[in-house]
Amino acid sequence: MTRFSLQRHYPSMQPLIDLGKSIHDAGRLEQPLILLVLMRVSQINGCAFCLDMHSKDARAAGETEQRLYLLPAWRETKLYSEREQVALQWAEELTELAGAEPVSDALYDKATKVFSEAEIVDLTLLTVTINSWNRINVAARTIGGNYRAPTKAAAH
Incomplete structure (x- = not known):
C-alpha cells in the first residue's frame, strides 16, 4: 500500500524534476545510455515504480529486451558500448558508496577517456537524480506496474 501521494507534493519536488529535465535536454549523453543508467540504479535500489517506468520508456525508445534483461550482468556480455560500460560502472560505484573505493581514481581515469568533463558531470547528476527518485518512491x-510510456508522437 502506498504511504503517501507524490503527485500531491510535486511542487516541492520541482527542482529535482527540473534537474532531470536539464540533463536530458543538454543532449550530451545518448538516450540509450541515460535509460540504461536509470534502469541499473533502480535495480540496485529495488525501486519497482522506477523499474516499471524506465523499462517501458527504454522499450518505447527502441531498446532491446535482451539488453534490458542482461543489464544486471552487463560486465559479462558484449552488448554494451564502452561508453555504456563506463557509465554503468560509474553509476554503480556512485550508488553503492559503501564500497572499498567508491568512484575510484581508476574509474575516473577510464571515464575521462570516453566522456568529456561536462558529460561526467551530467552522468553524475543523472545518477544522483535517479538515486533520489528511487529513495522517494x-x-x-x-x-x-501501471506506468504507461508516452507515445512517440507525445515524446519530445
Whole structure:
C-alpha cells in the first residue's frame, strides 16, 4: 500500500524534476545510455515504480529486451558500448558508496577517456537524480506496474 501521494507534493519536488529535465535536454549523453543508467540504479535500489517506468520508456525508445534483461550482468556480455560500460560502472560505484573505493581514481581515469568533463558531470547528476527518485518512491512505497510510456508522437 502506498504511504503517501507524490503527485500531491510535486511542487516541492520541482527542482529535482527540473534537474532531470536539464540533463536530458543538454543532449550530451545518448538516450540509450541515460535509460540504461536509470534502469541499473533502480535495480540496485529495488525501486519497482522506477523499474516499471524506465523499462517501458527504454522499450518505447527502441531498446532491446535482451539488453534490458542482461543489464544486471552487463560486465559479462558484449552488448554494451564502452561508453555504456563506463557509465554503468560509474553509476554503480556512485550508488553503492559503501564500497572499498567508491568512484575510484581508476574509474575516473577510464571515464575521462570516453566522456568529456561536462558529460561526467551530467552522468553524475543523472545518477544522483535517479538515486533520489528511487529513495522517494521506496519511502512512499509507490506501486510499480501501471506506468504507461508516452507515445512517440507525445515524446519530445
